[in-house]
Amino acid sequence: MKINNCRICGADALEVILDYKEMALSDSFLDSIDEIENEKKFPMNLCFCRECNHLQIDEILDPGDLFSDYIYATGFSDAVIKYAKEFHDSIRKTHHENENQHAPKVLEVASNDGTVLSIFKDNGSEVLGIDPAENIVEIANNRGINSIAGFFNLESAESILNNHGTFDIVIGRNVMAHVADLHGFAEGISITLSQDGFAVIEVPHLQTMFEELQYDQVFHEHIGYHSLDSFCKLYSRFGMEVFDVERIWIHGGSIRVYLQHKDGPRKISNRVQQLIDEERELGLYEISSWNEFANRAIAHKDSISKKIIELKQQGKKIAVYGASGKGQCLLQFCQIDNSVVDYVVDKSELKHGKITPGTHIPIFPTEHIHEDLPDVILLCAWNFADEIIEQQALYLEKGGKFLHPLPEPHYVP
Ligand SMILES: [Zn+2]
Helix, strand or coil: CECCCCCCCCCCCEEEEEECCCECCCCCCECCHHHHHHCCCECCEEEEECCCCCEEECECCCHHHHHCCCCCCHHHCHHHHHHHHHHHHHHHHHHHHCCCCCCCCEEEECCCCCHHHHHHHHCCCCEEEEECCHHHHHHHHHCCCCEEECCCCHHHHHHHHHHHCCEEEEEEECCHHHCCCHHHHHHHHHHHEEEEEEEEEEEEEHHHHHHCCCHHHCECCECEEECHHHHHHHHHCCCEEEEEEEEECHHHCEEEEEEEECCCCCCCCHHHHHHHHHHHHHCCCCHHHHHHHHHHHHHHHHHHHHHHHHHHHCCCCEEEECCCHHHHHHHHHCCCCCCCCCEEECCCHHHCCCECCCCCCEEECCCHHHHHCCCEEEECCHHHHHHHHHHCHHHHHCCCEEEECCCCCEEEC
């Protein structure tokens, strides 16, 4: 279903920036080629709100279709585990700065398999997670992380408040971009947060998306693309304020935003206004910048598909590393399919043996690279490029090449 009104300000002011045409859902991996016939595809446009400048897609799908059996689990990547430890240490520091001696009570929204909460629990915290993917919540509960299966919205937040009270820290990592009902989400955070507690929300940053031409961040499961400005506009509606922000490397360049209730105990850092000024100077609040972004994306599509076809014509064997949502967007948008790519490798066991949505490429474990030695591997999981290059040193030694797609196709390292 198409929406016309902005998810943050409500204005009927969405302007189409880039038409992605019909795309299969990024997480709808097929079990066999027999399923291709009945594969569903949906339109998708990247839009700019002329009223509040928030970037978003104009298509809304039933969340039950999107996340009930989500197959991404946090613990699979070494880089993610390293990140989780760093996250814990940094958040605990902010908590203790406010003269808190006790271990904080922590709620995590979209807690996935409980990787992050387990670190808080090991350090004395009472923890609760909520995540829509039932299969992943089961994994979390089995490892002793108290987790609820469900979407986080005003209704579930009220139920959490009634059953568990408020929390010192509310965490939402890489979830807000997936949320259609942003008002319900923000109000849910506001009511579950204790009076002097703080929330930590991480989202891929609009600035990196713009600068690095990450148009592959746009897929049906990834609805909104946030600047710090759009953050402030959303949360101020629910009595909250941003008091600090930092840039982090995860998911290709994200921001970690700290919020408290308005006039809360923490001083507002200069970093908040500095980043808003930087976003403005870069042109992120202007539609002309985004029209230019769309033109760059279309030119990129032409250059990368040309490159892949050339390699294929030279008789090279091409594989893809990473069956993530971004990868499915890039492959579908650039029409790089099973006619040019032999296979995709991915670390997640849950994806092995499946076929990529829309492009119908079989997925194998990463070990397959060594048995087969493809000439070129397109690095769709570019956000983990350093880690992958380090792990695949042997493949590179044997003459293999990694092609990084963005912002222009180039070989790495
Ligand atoms: Zn708006």
